[in-house]
Structures are given as structure tokens and as C-alpha cells.
Amino acid sequence: MAVNLLPPEPKSLHPVPGVELRVAIAGIKKPGRKDLLVMHVAPGAVVAGVFTRNRFCAAPVILARKHMRNSVRALVVNTGNANAGTGREGLKRALSVCESVAKKLECKATQVLPFSTGVIMEQLPSERLIAALPGLKPGSWLDAAEAIMTTDTVPKAFSAKLRLSGGEAVVTGIAKGSGMIHPDMATMLGFVATDARVAPAQLKKLVKAVAAKSFNCITVDGDTSTNDAFMLIASGAGVEVKSEKDKKVLEKAILQVAQLLAQAIVRDGEGATKFVTVKVERGRNAAECRRIAYAIAHSPLVKTAFFASDPNLGRILCAIGYGGIRDLNTDKVDLYLDEVLVAQGGARHPAYAEEFGVKAMRKPEFTLRAVLNRGKASASVWTCDFSYDYVKINAEYRS
Amino acid sequence: MAVNLLPPEPKSLHPVPGVELRVAIAGIKKPGRKDLLVMHVAPGAVVAGVFTRNRFCAAPVILARKHMRNSVRALVVNTGNANAGTGREGLKRALSVCESVAKKLECKATQVLPFSTGVIMEQLPSERLIAALPGLKPGSWLDAAEAIMTTDTVPKAFSAKLRLSGGEAVVTGIAKGSGMIHPDMATMLGFVATDARVAPAQLKKLVKAVAAKSFNCITVDGDTSTNDAFMLIASGAGVEVKSEKDKKVLEKAILQVAQLLAQAIVRDGEGATKFVTVKVERGRNAAECRRIAYAIAHSPLVKTAFFASDPNLGRILCAIGYGGIRDLNTDKVDLYLDEVLVAQGGARHPAYAEEFGVKAMRKPEFTLRAVLNRGKASASVWTCDFSYDYVKINAEYRS
Numbered sequence: 001m002a003v004n005l006l007p008p009e010p011k012s013l014h015p016v017p018g019v020e021l022r023v024a025i026a027g028i029k030k031p032g033r034k035d036l037l038v039m040h041v042a043p044g045a046v047v048a049g050v051f052t053r054n055r056f057c058a059a060p061v062i063l064a065r066k067h068m069r070n071s072v073r074a075l076v077v078n079t080g081n082a083n084a085g086t087g088r089e090g091l092k093r094a095l096s097v098c099e100s101v102a103k104k105l106e107c108k109a110t111q112v113l114p115f116s117t118g119v120i121m122e123q124l125p126s127e128r129l130i131a132a133l134p135g136l137k138p139g140s141w142l143d144a145a146e147a148i149m150t151t152d153t154v155p156k157a158f159s160a161k162l163r164l165s166g167g168e169a170v171v172t173g174i175a176k177g178s179g180m181i182h183p184d185m186a187t188m189l190g191f192v193a194t195d196a197r198v199a200p201a202q203l204k205k206l207v208k209a210v211a212a213k214s215f216n217c218i219t220v221d222g223d224t225s226t227n228d229a230f231m232l233i234a235s236g237a238g239v240e241v242k243s244e245k246d247k248k249v250l251e252k253a254i255l256q257v258a259q260l261l262a263q264a265i266v267r268d269g270e271g272a273t274k275f276v277t278v279k280v281e282r283g284r285n286a287a288e289c290r291r292i293a294y295a296i297a298h299s300p301l302v303k304t305a306f307f308a309s310d311p312n313l314g315r316i317l318c319a320i321g322y323g324g325i326r327d328l329n330t331d332k333v334d335l336y337l338d339e340v341l342v343a344q345g346g347a348r349h350p351a352y353a354e355e356f357g358v359k360a361m362r363k364p365e366f367t368l369r370a371v372l373n374r375g376k377a378s379a380s381v382w383t384c385d386f387s388y389d390y391v392k393i394n395a396e397y398r399s
Numbered sequence: 400m401a402v403n404l405l406p407p408e409p410k411s412l413h414p415v416p417g418v419e420l421r422v423a424i425a426g427i428k429k430p431g432r433k434d435l436l437v438m439h440v441a442p443g444a445v446v447a448g449v450f451t452r453n454r455f456c457a458a459p460v461i462l463a464r465k466h467m468r469n470s471v472r473a474l475v476v477n478t479g480n481a482n483a484g485t486g487r488e489g490l491k492r493a494l495s496v497c498e499s500v501a502k503k504l505e506c507k508a509t510q511v512l513p514f515s516t517g518v519i520m521e522q523l524p525s526e527r528l529i530a531a532l533p534g535l536k537p538g539s540w541l542d543a544a545e546a547i548m549t550t551d552t553v554p555k556a557f558s559a560k561l562r563l564s565g566g567e568a569v570v571t572g573i574a575k576g577s578g579m580i581h582p583d584m585a586t587m588l589g590f591v592a593t594d595a596r597v598a599p600a601q602l603k604k605l606v607k608a609v610a611a612k613s614f615n616c617i618t619v620d621g622d623t624s625t626n627d628a629f630m631l632i633a634s635g636a637g638v639e640v641k642s643e644k645d646k647k648v649l650e651k652a653i654l655q656v657a658q659l660l661a662q663a664i665v666r667d668g669e670g671a672t673k674f675v676t677v678k679v680e681r682g683r684n685a686a687e688c689r690r691i692a693y694a695i696a697h698s699p700l701v702k703t704a705f706f707a708s709d710p711n712l713g714r715i716l717c718a719i720g721y722g723g724i725r726d727l728n729t730d731k732v733d734l735y736l737d738e739v740l741v742a743q744g745g746a747r748h749p750a751y752a753e754e755f756g757v758k759a760m761r762k763p764e765f766t767l768r769a770v771l772n773r774g775k776a777s778a779s780v781w782t783c784d785f786s787y788d789y790v791k792i793n794a795e796y797r798s
Contacts, residue, residue, distance in 0.1 A: 055727040056720030056745070085716055087730075087746050120713030121747050226717060300699060304790050314519030317484055318625060321455030328454045331486075346455070347486050348520050388790050391703050 003275040003364050003384065005267040008157045013141040014170040017195040018042035018235025023139040023147040026132035028080030028125060029118060034147040036132050037139075039075040039191065040105055045235045047072040047113065048203040050211045052228035058084035059094045059124075060114040061227060067098070073107040075191065075231065077115040079150050079176075082187060083124040084116075084226035093126035100130040117150055117176065117187040117227050145174040148189055152176050154268055158260040162253040164246045166239035169196040171253045175261035178220070178268045187227035190215055190261055195238030196250055202241070206251055207232040214258035218382045219297050220269040230258070266382045271389030274306050277367040281378040288325050289379035292370060295323035296381075303386030311337055311357025313348065320370055329374065336369040337361060400552070402674040402763050402783065404666040407556045412540040413569040416594040417441035417634025422538040422546040425531035427479030427524060428517060433546040435531050436538075438474040438590065439504055444634045446471040446512065447602040449610045451627035457483035458493045458523075459513040460626060466497070472506040474590065474630065476514040478549050478575075481586060482523040483515075483625040492525040499529040516549055516575065516586040516626050544573040547588055551575050555663040561652040563645045565638035568595040570652045574660035577619070577667045586626035589614055589660055594637030595649055601640070605650055606631040613657035617781045618696050619668040629657070665781045670788030673705050676766040680777040687724050688778035691769060694722035695780075702785030710736055710756025712747065719769055728773065735768040736760060 020040040028035045041047070047068060051061050060083055076097060083090045098112040105112075116124060139147070145155035159172040173192030198206070207230065215230045232254065241250055267275050278297045283289035296302055296319045305312040313335070320333060335343040337360040342352045360366050419439040427434045440446070446467060450460050459482055475496060482489045497511040504511075515523065538546070544554035558571040572591030597605070606629065614629045631653065640649055666674050677696045682688035695701055695718045704711040712734070719732060734742040736759040741751045759765050 054717060054720035055722075055724065056716050056729045082713075085713070085742075085746055087744075120716070121742075226713075226720060300785075300789070307790070314481075314484070314625075317455050317519070318453060321453035321625060323454075325454065330455045343484075343520075345486075347484055386699075386790060388787060390699070391706070391785060391787050391790055 002154045002268040003272050005154050005264055007154055008142060008145070010140060010142050013157050013159045014161060014172050015141070016170055016172050016193040016235060018045060018237025019193045019233060021139045021141065021144045022136035023143045024132045024136045026078065026129050028078060028128060030080070034143065035079045036129060036136070037077040037144050037147040038101060038136055039144070039233070041073060041233055042235050042237050043073070045072060045233060046198055046200045046203050047231060047233050048200070048207040049229055049231040050207055052225055054226050056085060056226050058082055058116060058227045059086055059090035060116045061229065062091065063094050063098065064113040064115065064229065067110050067113050070108070070110050072113055073111040074101055074105050075113045075115065076101045077148050077189065078129055079148055080118040081122060081124050082116050082118045082120045082227050085121040086123055089123055093124040096126050097129050100133055104133050113231070115189055115227070115229060117148070117189055120226060141172050141174060148174065148176040150176060151178050151270065152268055153178070154264070156261055156264040156268070158257045160253045160257050162249050164196060164239050164249060165242050169194060169238045169250070171257050173257045173261050175265060177265045178270050187225040188215065188265060189228070190230040190258065191233065192231070192254055192257055192261070193233040193235060194250065194254065195235050197236040197238065197240040198234035198250070202247070203232055203234050206254065209251065210255050210258045213255055214262040217380060218262045218266050219294065220266060220384055263382050266384050269384040271387040271392070272384035273364070273387050274385040275365045276306055276383050276385065277380055278383060279367055279369045279378065279380045281369060281371045282375055283372045283377045284375035286377045286379050289377050290381070292320055292323035292325065292372070293379050293381040295319045296368065296370070297383035300386055303383070306361065306385035307387045309358055309361040311342065311354060311361050313343060316368065317343065328372070332373040334371040334373065336371070338366050400672065401667040402671055404553050404663055406553055407541060407544070409539060409541050412556050412558045413560060413571050414540070415569055415571050415592040415634060417444060417636025418592045418632060420538045420540065420543045421535035422542045423531045423535045425477065425528050427477060427527060429479070433542065434478045435528060435535070436476040436543050436546040437500060437535055438543070438632070440472060440632055441634050441636050442472070444471060444632060445597055445599045445602050446630060446632050447599070447606040448628055448630040449606055451624055453625050455484060455625050457481055457515060457626045458485055458489035459515045460628065461490065462493050462497065463512040463514065463628065466509050466512050469507070469509050471512055472510040473500055473504050474512045474514065475500045476547050476588065477528055478547055479517040480521060480523050481515050481517045481519045481626050484520040485522055488522055492523040495525050496528050499532055503532050512630070514588055514626070514628060516547070516588055519625060540571050540573060547573065547575040549575060550577050550669065551667055552577070553663070553667055555660055555667070557656045557659040559652045559656050561648050563595060563638050563648060564641055568593060568637045568649070570656050572656045572660050574664060576664045577669050586624040587614065587664060588627070589629040589657065590632065591630070591653055591656055591660070592632040592634060593649065593653065594634050596635040596637065596639040597633035597649070601646070602631055602633050605653065608650065609654050609657045612654055613661040616779060617661045617665050618693065619665060619671070619783055662781050665783050668783040670786040670791070671783035672763070672786050673784040674764045675705055675782050675784065677780045677782060678766055678768045678777065680768060680770045681774055682771045682776045683774035685776045685778050688776050689780070691719055691722035691724065691771070692778050692780040694718045695767065695769070696782035699785055702782070705760065705784035706786045708757055708760040710741060710753060710760050712742060715767065716742065727771065731772040733770040733772065735770070737765050
């Protein structure tokens, strides 16, 4: 049951010139379900990306990182099998898929980036993927969003139009993941494309800047997958990014789409009943604000309090207290639930009554704001609550 | 429902000469329940301790740290109220309790160490504690263990006898806590006493060494309380610790008692149905082994897999992968469930079948062993699983 998240309106998703989408049913995990996506990009397209930092990274991650050095012509994504923890054989199989896609699209295997998500520690049934390639059919962005779903209950796709100095451009993106909840099944993948023409170095900067403010600001349970990736594609089929203003306009549009996608992953977190923004303000630097925000957002105690609409102050202050700021003056910390001031100067505010907190927390969406009053930096993290269903889904899965 | 943990046999708990225990019913939280403990120690007794690192530390923690510089004559512990997040008023009230205890025992207030556990952000009803002092009655170590319980379902006390060069000595300890599960109610407190005569500097070293291998090796949900403390008392009423061998014998006995107490806290973790030892071996240093062990033990995904007896390899390898060793060669990692080799060289062992893993995990106690094969260090962490009841207890608490 996703929190305030509906499937996208097909009309709202603008096609991206220079990016052709094709989907197929390869029968990897479930029969009759779209599970293979090929994104064919125009010659001259530029691709940049960020990948998981998990040391157990998957074979496709290793290959995609390597192939990104070349001029990329295609991205191939399968669900049902993550091709992680599969050793040399896994690399061979991922490469064989790239080779077959390259043959079909008349490019080199080293110009194809592979992505996989699904079961870990089982060999990729590459023969089935290869056999499905002739059956690839043109698809919409919604088809693409559906083709990469695993435990997701809602396809995730967003789109924006923007005006650059040379004319109009579009940004459209898809993502999958319900947080790192089924690590065999729920890697986070994000693909955002624009038709704008962007220089490679600029796109590299852009993907890092955007990831830091979108996909790197979400947490469902703190675990990090072996296959996580966020890719940014600039097909170059549209207008050129010329001025500094153009850069800013494009970054803003890409960030908007990426944030909506990232938030959609949290909204679709397994068992989630609440969508919570944890904002830490007036810290010395963004890094310490992020540490505190994650300490709050990762605490199972805080997350079960969210579920129960119980504004258990102690749990939140505790998390702030162990969030890793050694010289934190707790006497200066203020705490808000939406607009309700619950604690001021590290202690309960005299005017605060628990019913105000309960009222704020009963909503399916609210913001928890911790003000450190020791600087000017801030950071936000989006998270969800921790419900019976989280344990149920994760305990019953596979058993 | 505690995992393999029974209330202690009263006979098994040896009195500690030089430590007089007195308990009372102060009616702080629940009427008719022992909730006040005073430990009166002989003149010349030595006390050393370690406290929470949470920045939001409680008023009694601040005072106890300060008073420890003096020659300590008493420790006073109340349950029902943590006196945390209570500002200056909290300090005043904690001090007033010390003053009253000092008056009764004819010592100075600065020779009394206060400890509190219970609700956070509410003022300590010190007047009720003070009013209960005349009603203090001599009690056993079991009475003392019961007097400090909050959400604990089983009183926790262990005892050992040892032979030093000068004669026999005893070590007896009590603890409370079911992990940082109800942060308003379940601070971890541990008090271990010996009649052996130990020099202050030596006791200081001892408490740190023992804490590192006992109370600092447990986790239920990763949260750290505002009031956590572990105190070591050497009453000096017994034989002197003279030789290096004496030191070792004493440390061994104290460690044994402290480890049993620490493990008892995990066994009594709210909702726990499994007691799991996570052992990381052959790392470069103990710190990196601990990081990996905690990454595994804190992962909600791994913990729900424990609950389901589902040896979900991916979840465990994932946690190892994000455990913070940047240059970890995952191709060298082996993984065992008890004696079952599940993964070798970072991949599933050919002889491993899931039924072996399930069989190992179905037991109420098992060991998960990750062998990094990059050094000679090792570390262990004790943890429990994550069940429906964890969410139930924490979500329904107060609501």
C-alpha cells in the first residue's frame, strides 16, 4: 500500500527524442510479465551515472562502469535476477547479453550498459534474455517503468518540460525499488533522460549533484543493495545547453524528476503507511546534518513510533544524541513536527501537549524538523515508517 | 519471552562482603513494585564505570560522572523515571536524592552516585524517592536485580567465585535492559561488585577492558540510551589483588559475569525469539571486524531473516559489503552458519543446500561467522532477531 502514490498518467510522460524504448517478456522470474527493457540511444548521446558503494557489487555494475568509458548506444535492464555474487561466470553472462544486444542494434558490446535486479547468488539465465531479444517491442515510458518493477506495487515515472535558450527540452525518468527491503528483489534503479545536448564532463557533475539531493536522500531500512544505480542520459537530439542559465534550468528539471522518483521509492516502501521528511537545520555543515537525519531515519524505534503516530520525544532526541556530533550542545536543540514546536532548548516546550504531536503524526505525510542552532547548513532525508507488514513481508518472503 | 534465560537461583548469587544492598518501594511508576535500590559500600571501596556516549545524557549520568572523582560510599538507583531531558531542574532533583541518601548513610552527597531509568522528559519525583528512604530494607542480589527491572521480563544476576593468591574472592553482578527498545523505559544498567581489593587505576582499566568485551558487544536495535551505565565496584573488604596472575584471574571472573549479564539483556530483548552470535574473523584489526559485525547485527533485513529461519545469503553478504571496509576483497569472504559452510570465496559453496542453513537457523541459538581472510583480528557481537512482537511492543507502547 503505497503512501500517496498513484501510477503515472501515460499522457504526462513526454517521449524523449533520441531515446527509443523497447520491452519484452523474457520469463526470467514470472511468466507473462515484462522483465526486459532496452533503451536505445542516438549516436552522440552522453551517459553518466552513479553506482552502489556496496563492496559486493554485481557483475552488471562492474561491466556498466567499464563500458561507460565508451560512447554508449544502449542500456539493457532485466528483472528477476540480480547477477550478484556470481563470480566470473556472472561477468561472462552479463557480457553475452551485451553482445547480443549490440548485434541487434549494430553497435559494439562495449557500448552497451547492462543492469540487473532480482535474486542474488543465482546465475543469470542469459540464454532466456538473449532468446527474448527478437521479441522486443517499442514501448512507452510507462511500459519501461513497468518492465523494471520487482516488488514495486506502483510503476514509477515522472516527466518535466523546460525552456532552454535554444528552445524547449524534456526530462523523463523511471525508477524501481521499494527501498532495500527484499535485497534479492528490490535494488534501486533510476534512469532519467533528456533530449538536451550536454557535454560529458557537465553531465558527470550533474548526475552527482542530482543524486546527492535525490536518490542519496532516501532510506527505508538503511541497507544498501549490490546493484543500485542511477543513470542520466542526454541524448543530444534536442537543443544545446549553452549558458549558465541553461545549465541551471536543466539541473532544476532533472532534480525535480529525480526527487519525485526517489520519493516514490520511499512511498512504495514495503509496509509503509507514512511518508516522513526528516529535516535537520542550522548545523555546521551538510555532512553533520545528514548524519543526524539518517540517525533519526534509521532508528527502528523512531520508525515504529511513526507507525503508531506516537510522537515519542525520547526516541527522537536519543537518535539526535547518538548521531555522531561530539560537541553537540543539546541545550540548543529545537524539535518540530510540521509546525508544532515540541521541544525547545533540548527540553519539552511548555506549550506543547502530546495531542498536538499525535495530530501531526496521524497524517500520512509530515515533516520532522530538528534545529541544531550551531550553523547555517541543512539536509533532508525522506523515509517511511516501520509497520507490522515490514516484518511480515520480510519474514515470510521465501519461507 | 526471553531466549534461554531463567531467573537466577538465589543460592547461586554470592553476597559480596563490603557491599550492603537495600531496596524499597517508592511508587514511582507502578504501585507495590520494588523500584529503589541503594548499594552501600564499605569505606575505601573503589568504583569505576563507563557511561553512555549519547549527547543527550541524563542528569544522574552527569552527577555520577562528577561524584566518581570522590571516595564513593553509595550508589542509588531508581526505575520509573530516567531524569533525562529535564535540564537544571533535573540536576537539582538528582542532587537532592543524593543528599538524602548521604544523610541517611552519614556520608557526603558528593560520595553518592545516582542512576535513573524510566520515562524521559518528565521531572524526577524526587520527593517520593526521598520519602521512601526510611523504608529501605536489606535485600539480596536477586532483590536488587528485581528492583532495577523496567521492561525486563526476567531479573538478571550472575555470580562467580575465584581464587586469588591471598584467598577466595567473589564477583556478583546485576543488570537491567532489554536492549534500547523502549527508550523511555529500557536503559541498560549494569553493576558488578567484587570484594577483592583493587587499586583505582587498575579498576579503571578493568572496567573499560570488560565493557569492550561485554556490554559494548550487544545490540538489539542499535539505539543508544541517554542513561546507559556499567559500574564496577571493588569493596576492598576481601583479599588483595597482588600479582599479575591475580589480575588476570579477577578480570576473567568479572568478564564472565559481565558477559552473562550482557547476553541476558539480548536474550530478554523485546520480541526476541533467537539469540545470535555474529562473529567476524580474520580481519585486519578488531575495529573493522566490529564494524562488519554491527552492520550484520543492525540490519533489519538480516534480523527479520533470523526470525523467519531464512538463511537469506544475499542479506548477509550485502551487510558485509556495506560494512565500511573500502578495500574488502569480497572474493575472499567465507560465511558459516554454525558449522555449515554456506559461502566460500564470496559465492555460494557448491555443497551448500538451503535446508542446511534453515536447520542451523531454526535453533534458538546459533552463530553466524564471516571470515574475511585478510588478517588475524576478530570480534563478536551478540544480537537477537526482529519479530512481529518488536513492532507490536514498540508501536503499541504509550498509544
